[in-house]
Amino acid sequence: MPTLVHEFDWPDRVVVGTVGRPGSRTFYLQVRSGPRIASVALEKEQSALLAEKLDELLDQLMADEGNRHSVPSGTPAELLDDEPLDQPVEEDFRTGAMRLSFDPRTAQVVLEAFPVVGGSDDEEETELPEPSEVLLVRIPVGTARAFADRTRRVVRAGRPPCPRCGRPVDEDGHDCAAPDGP
16 A cells, blocks of 8 residues: 655644643644645654754754755744644644655755554564655745744643652642652
8 A cells, every 4th residue: 555645845834732731732743735734643752852853953054064055043033833733633643753854955854754653572673664654844944943943832831840859740739759858
């Protein structure tokens, strides 16, 4: 069966957002182009790592003296997007692996997200099956910088950390793991 590719070139919107309350949020990478929307679920840690690696890629491009493309060092104000996810959020798949690259022909960052691959522990990791779906998004560098900035803010907007033990505090508190004083 051929791979279903959710492909977006120059999308109208690409964001990470959440559904649910802090402590039980589901993270989504959502892309929209006209009426087409794709939403893939991510883990919080995947979202944070995606923002970090995206900034690293953009910083490397800025530092490359041979790079002829203009890469912003900060988030362009006109590209800020603080709106919630487009509703209804319909999950296309849960993300397993992701890949980032840069296409110098179009001066775009290329983001690929692949679904979680199930399998037994006995399978050879070198022979992964062809994915059933893939999200393929090409975005300009300014949009990529704004995407990374928003993603970091979404990740930080969860439950506040306990000042004593650093673990997240729920609305009804938590069992603090810090020792009772010095």
